[in-house]
Amino acid sequence: EAQVTQNPRYLITVTGKKLTVTCSQNMNHEYMSWYRQDPGLGLRQIYYSMNVEVTDKGDVPEGYKVSRKEKRNFPLILESPSPNQTSLYFCASTRGGGGRRGYTFGSGTRLTVV
Amino acid sequence: TQLLEQSPQFLSIQEGENLTVYCNSSSVFSSLQWYRQEPGEGPVLLVTVVTGGEVKKLKRLTFQFGDARKDSSLHITAAQPGDTGLYLCAGPTGANSKLTFGKGITLSVRP
Numbered sequence: 361e362a363q364v365t366q367n368p369r370y371l372i373t374v375t376g377k378k379l380t381v382t383c384s385q386n387m388n389h390e391y392m393s394w395y396r397q398d399p400g401l402g403l404r405q406i407y408y409s410m411n412v413e414v415t416d417k418g419d420v421p422e423g424y425k426v427s428r429k430e431k432r433n434f435p436l437i438l439e440s441p442s443p444n445q446t447s448l449y450f451c452a453s454t455r456g457g458g459g460r461r462g463y464t465f466g467s468g469t470r471l472t473v474v
Numbered sequence: 475t476q477l478l479e480q481s482p483q484f485l486s487i488q489e490g491e492n493l494t495v496y497c498n499s500s501s502v503f504s505s506l507q508w509y510r511q512e513p514g515e516g517p518v519l520l521v522t523v524v525t526g527g528e529v530k531k532l533k534r535l536t537f538q539f540g541d542a543r544k545d546s547s548l549h550i551t552a553a554q555p556g557d558t559g560l561y562l563c564a565g566p567t568g569a570n571s572k573l574t575f576g577k578g579i580t581l582s583v584r585p
Contacts, residue, residue: 364516391571393572393573395575400577401577402562402575402576402577403517403575405572405573405574408572410571450516454571456571460505460522460524461522461571463509463517464519465516465517466516467514467515468515468516
C-alpha cells in the first residue's frame, strides 16, 4: 500500500531534549515536505526536499532541522524543543511537477513540549 | 504571497442538506486541490482542478475552478455524517512543488 509513515504518533517531551520525528515513504517520490498544523493558523511548511541531499527552508523553519540522505526518508529534528513547538506535525510527499500533483500525507505526530 | 481564503470557517448542517463552500484568492493559480482531513489523520486528496471553468464530480461532491483561476467551490449534495471533516484547499506557489493551504472549513453533518 502506497503510504507515508510517521513515527511516533504522539510524543510528550521536556524543553531542550533533542528529538527526531521519522518519516518514510514507499512511493519513490522525489519531493518531501514537513508541515505543522496549529489552530487558527492552518498548515504551514517547515522544510522541504526536492531530492536526495537537496533541502530548503519553508515558511517556519526556525528551531528545526532536516536531512535527506535516502530518497525514502526525511526525518525532522528538533535540537532543543521549546513549548512553542507544541503542534501537530505532518510529513508529505509527491512525485513533483510544480505542485500540481497531489500530496500524500502521513497520519501526523502530535508533539507536546512541556 | 499567494493566499487562499476559505469560507465559511465553520458549518453545521443536518443530514440530507446541500451546501457550498468556497476557496478564494486575489492571485491566479495554475491549479487548485481540495483535501479532506478527519480528526487524528492527515489530509487526503479529493481532487485537483487545472483548467479555468473546470467542473469535477466525485460522487455527491462537485468541484469547480473559477474561470479566472482565482477561486474554487465545493458543493455537496445530500450531505451525510460521513462528510464531516476539515476541508482544505491548496494551490502551488513557487517552482518547487510547494503547496500553500487555506485555513480550512470545518464541516459537521448531524444525523
